[in-house]
Amino acid sequence: xxxLFLTPQLPYPPHQGTTLxxxxxxxxxxxxxxxxLLSFGASHELExxxxxxxxxxxxxxxxxxxxxxxxxxxxxxxxxPDMARRLDxxxxxxxxxxxLNANRYDVVQIEGIExxxxxxxxxxxxxxxKLIFDDHxxxxxxxxxxxxxxxxxxxxxxxxxYSWIQYHKLKRFERAVCLNANAVVAVSRQDADAIAxxxxxxxxxxxxxxxxxxxxxxxxxRAAQASRAWSCVFTxxxxxxxxxxxxxxxxxxxxxxxxxxxxLAQVSFVGQKPSDQVLALKQRxxxxxxxxxxxxxxxxxxxxxxxxxxRMGSGTRLKVLEAIALGxxxxxxxxxxxxxxxxxxxxxxxxxxxxxxxxAIATLMRxxxxxxxxxxxxxxxAQEKYDWQKLIPKFExxxxxx
Numbered sequence: 001x002x003x004l005f006l007t008p009q010l011p012y013p014p015h016q017g018t019t020l021x022x023x024x025x026x027x028x029x030x031x032x033x034x035x036x037l038l039s040f041g042a043s044h045e046l047e048x049x050x051x052x053x054x055x056x057x058x059x060x061x062x063x064x065x066x067x068x069x070x071x072x073x074x075x076x077x078x079x080x081p082d083m084a085r086r087l088d089x090x091x092x093x094x095x096x097x098x099x100l101n102a103n104r105y106d107v108v109q110i111e112g113i114e115x116x117x118x119x120x121x122x123x124x125x126x127x128x129x130k131l132i133f134d135d136h137x138x139x140x141x142x143x144x145x146x147x148x149x150x151x152x153x154x155x156x157x158x159x160x161x162y163s164w165i166q167y168h169k170l171k172r173f174e175r176a177v178c179l180n181a182n183a184v185v186a187v188s189r190q191d192a193d194a195i196a197x198x199x200x201x202x203x204x205x206x207x208x209x210x211x212x213x214x215x216x217x218x219x220x221x222r223a224a225q226a227s228r229a230w231s232c233v234f235t236x237x238x239x240x241x242x243x244x245x246x247x248x249x250x251x252x253x254x255x256x257x258x259x260x261x262x263x264l265a266q267v268s269f270v271g272q273k274p275s276d277q278v279l280a281l282k283q284r285x286x287x288x289x290x291x292x293x294x295x296x297x298x299x300x301x302x303x304x305x306x307x308x309x310x311r312m313g314s315g316t317r318l319k320v321l322e323a324i325a326l327g328x329x330x331x332x333x334x335x336x337x338x339x340x341x342x343x344x345x346x347x348x349x350x351x352x353x354x355x356x357x358x359x360a361i362a363t364l365m366r367x368x369x370x371x372x373x374x375x376x377x378x379x380x381x382a383q384e385k386y387d388w389q390k391l392i393p394k395f396e397x398x399x400x401x402x
Contacts, residue, residue: 001106001399002034004099006115008087010041010060012049015272015292016237017318018136021187021209022111025134028392030054036103038095040064040087059099061091075162081169083139084117092118105129107399112136113170116177132398133181135204137313138194140174143167145312145335146241159241171198178202183398188339205398208339209318210388216297216325218379230264232331232361233303235296235319238274238289242313246336249354250309251281257358259286262365267307270299297326304365305329308336309357321386324348324378329371331360341385347378 011022026035027050037055040063051058064087074085096118100108109132110116116133147163150156175198178184184204186192192204234250236243247269258265265286269278272292282289293299300306306323310333320337323330330337330348337348344350349364351357364371 002036002103003029003399004036004038004103004105004108005111006096006109006118007037007039007111008114009063010039010045010049010051011037012045012051016240017209018112020318021134021136024210024212024388025111025392025395026051026054028388029395032396036099036105038092038099040089040092057099059095061089061095063087064089075165079169080117081139081166081173083113083166083170084173087114088117100129107132109134110181113139113174113177116173120177120180130183130399131181132183132185133177134185134207135174135178135191135195136187138174138186138191140167140170140198141191141194142242142313143170146245149245149312175199175202178204183401185395185398190339205394207391207394207398208386209321210386210391211318211321211325211382213325213379213383213387216322216382218327218375219297219301228266228302229304230262230365231266231268231303232305232307233268233270233299234307234309235270235300235322238269238271238278238291242310243271244275244277245311246309247278247281249311250307251284251287253354254307254309254357254361255284255286257354258361261358261362265361265365268299268303270296296322300326300328303328304371305331305361307357307361308332310336321382324375325382325386327375327379329364329374330378331357331364333357342378342381347374347381349374 007022009019011019011026014020014023029035035055036057038059041060042062046052075082078085107130110119111134113135143163143166147160147167150160150163178195179199179201184195184202185207186195186204187209189206192206195204196202234246250267255267267286268288268290270290270293274289274291279289281287300323306328308317308320317336320340332348332350333352334350342348349360351360
């Protein structure tokens with residue numbers, strides 16, 4: 001098949017959720033299909049990139065810029081949500097027109113809601129070609145949970161207001177996007193149910209996020225430093241709002257309780273672009289903020305426990321899949337492992353308040369046998385249900401059906 005993919009950034013290097021999903025989809029489809037990619041990016045990003053091997057045609061345009069004043073104005077006065085305006089780009093629209101005029105694609109696949117506006121304006125040219133919308137998050141529920149979390153904290157009133165506005169705009173926009181696609185893909189059953197709430201005619205297919213179990217294989221020699229028996233780690237893009245909230249909540253409420261039980265306990269927040277809020281946390285005892293690292297595996301291998309203190313968001317967390325593939329004992333909120341078919345007490349420990357979260361970490365730090373058993377079970381789960389090689393055929397089946 002000839003497949004055209006639209007992505008919000010080049011999928012290589014795969015350092016965050018969106019790029020990880022997109023990179024692995026392209027990598028595993030490329031041996032059997034002709035891949036064309038249209039994306040935002042810069043030519044220097046393609047130097048020594050495997051995308052040139054995966055893609056028969058690769059078109060890029062510079063990402064658009066939008067001044068903060070315009071974003072603020074549009075938040076209140078534009079009918080479309082922020083995510084639909086974020087990557088509004090006439091040059092990308094022109095590239096898309098050129099590709100659609102020159103090629104007959106079996107499938108046009110939109111990776112994420114940020115790219116949906118580009119093809120909305122080209123619907124007449126895509127009508128006779130299959131349109132697959134891969135909805136990486138149930139975006140309206142992400143903003144809804146952000147609003148519900150922020151409204152409980154007076155200092156976050158501006159965040160709550162923003163999310164309340166976006167939540168209502170996204171319900172309308174996400175519904176329209178889904179209804180105009182031949183098929184909608186959700187990354188979890190929970191997301192599929194949330195998307196289906198938008199309109200009874202929407203019937204999402206579930207193709208979860210995955211992990212390369214060969215790349216993320218347990219290997220003690222990968223440790224960045226001598227194993228730290230009293231350390232835990234949280235990874236992610238550290239300017240992403242749900243991750244920022246997770247770091248602040250952990251440092252404010254969980255870590256002090258944990259250090260009361262284990263005075264040497266510490267946490268590492270590992271990931272690119274830490275926000276000012278996250279950077280400020282490294283002034284506290286027991287907190288490390290690394291910023292960008294080329295490979296998160298050594299940091300996960302170092303830690304006694306991988307923590308997922310998420311309280312907002314949607315989708316399935318690639319960070320969780322990477323940790324369980326590495327056989328790491330994991331403590332998470334229910335929200336953090338939403339969409340992953342894990343069992344509390346067998347594959348992970350789940351805790352939804354600061355006290356029980358701290359207690360679960362302390363238990364695993366003290367009981368190495370339990371931590372080892374959790375990690376081994378989690379690794380089996382990743383291999384059986386979330387390896388990309390087992391998930392990609394689901395896309396191919398979807399292409400054949402629609």
